[in-house]
Amino acid sequence: MRASLIQIAVDEDESVTSRRQRVASLVRDQAGADLVILPELWTTGAFAYEDFAREAEPLEGPTYEVMAKAASDAGVWLHAGSIPERDPEGPLYNTSLVFSPSGDLAAAYRKIHRFGFDKGEAVMMSAGRELVTVRLPGTTLGVATCYDLRFPELFRGLVDAGAETLVVPAGWPERRRSHWTLLAQARAVENQAFVLACGTAGTHARVPQAGHSIVVDPWGEVLAEAGAEEQVLTVDFDPGRVATTRELFPALKDRVL
Numbered sequence: 598m599r600a601s602l603i604q605i606a607v608d609e610d611e612s613v614t615s616r617r618q619r620v621a622s623l624v625r626d627q628a629g630a631d632l633v634i635l636p637e638l639w640t641t642g643a644f645a646y647e648d649f650a651r652e653a654e655p656l657e658g659p660t661y662e663v664m665a666k667a668a669s670d671a672g673v674w675l676h677a678g679s680i681p682e683r684d685p686e687g688p689l690y691n692t693s694l695v696f697s698p699s700g701d702l703a704a705a706y707r708k709i710h711r712f713g714f715d716k717g718e719a720v721m722m723s724a725g726r727e728l729v730t731v732r733l734p735g736t737t738l739g740v741a742t743c744y745d746l747r748f749p750e751l752f753r754g755l756v757d758a759g760a761e762t763l764v765v766p767a768g769w770p771e772r773r774r775s776h777w778t779l780l781a782q783a784r785a786v787e788n789q790a791f792v793l794a795c796g797t798a799g800t801h802a803r804v805p806q807a808g809h810s811i812v813v814d815p816w817g818e819v820l821a822e823a824g825a826e827e828q829v830l831t832v833d834f835d836p837g838r839v840a841t842t843r844e845l846f847p848a849l850k851d852r853v854l
C-alpha cells in the first residue's frame with residue numbers, strides 16, 4: 598500500500614481560497630497512491646482560533662466539494678484532514694473528512710479531545726463523541742486528530758473496533774515536537790498498528806509548526822519522517838504486518854482491563 602502524507606505549510610500570507618486550490622492540485626499529483634492524508638485544520642491553521650468561526654463551513658461546504666473532486670480525479674482514498682465544521686444547529690466541530698476514490702464521503706470524524714484547556718479550540722469547538730473506523734481494501738483505518746494522540750484509550754477503542762492503520766492529522770507546534778514523535782511511536786507499539794501522522798509546516802497565529810510528519814510500523818520503527826518544511830512524504834507499507842506482528846508477539850491478547 599502506498600500512502601502520501603501532504604505536510605502543508607499553513608501561513609497567513611495565503612488566503613484560504615488559494616490554499617484550498619493549491620492543496621487540491623497537490624492531491625491530484627498523488628494519483629497512483631492508495632491513500633493520501635492531509636493535516637488538521639489546514640484551511641485556517643489549528644492555532645488561528647479567531648478564524649474558526651469566520652471560516653467555519655457546513656460539512657458539505659467548499660472544502661468538501663473541492664476535496665471530493667480531488668479524490669476522484671486522483672482515484673485515491675483521501676483523508677482530507679479536518680475543517681472547522683458548523684453544525685446546522687450552531688456549534689462548531691473540528692471534523693475530519695475521508696473520501697473514497699470515487700469522491701464519496703466514506704467517513705466524518707469530529708475530534709473528541711479539544712486542545713487549549715480553558716481557551717482556544719477547547720472553548721470554541723464542541724467535542725465529538727464517536728469513534729470512527731473506515732474499511733479500505735487491505736486495511737481498516739482508525740481516525741484520530743492531533744491532541745487525541747495523547748489519549749491512549751481512544752486508540753485502544755479504535756483497535757477494538759478493528760483498526761490496523763491509525764491516521765492522525767495534526768497541527769502540532771514545534772515547541773512540543775519531541776512529544777509528537779514519542780507519542781506516534783508509543784501508539785504504534787502499544788496497539789501493534791501502523792501510525793500515519795500528518796502535521797503542518799509554516800507559522801500561523803505566531804505558532805511555528807513542527808512538520809515532521811511520521812509513519813511508524815507496528816514494531817514502533819519509523820518508516821519515514823518529513824523535515825520541517827512543506828513536503829509530500831510517500832511511503833510503501835505492507836498492512837499484512839499488523840496481523841503478523843500481533844501473531845508473533847501477541848501482547849494485545851494479554852490485556853486484563
Ligand SMILES: NC(=O)CCC(=O)C(=O)O
Pocket residue numbers: 637643711712742743744745747767768769770773776
Ligand atoms: N491542535 C492540537 O490539537 C494541538 C495539540 C498540541 O499542541 C499538543 O497536544 O501538544
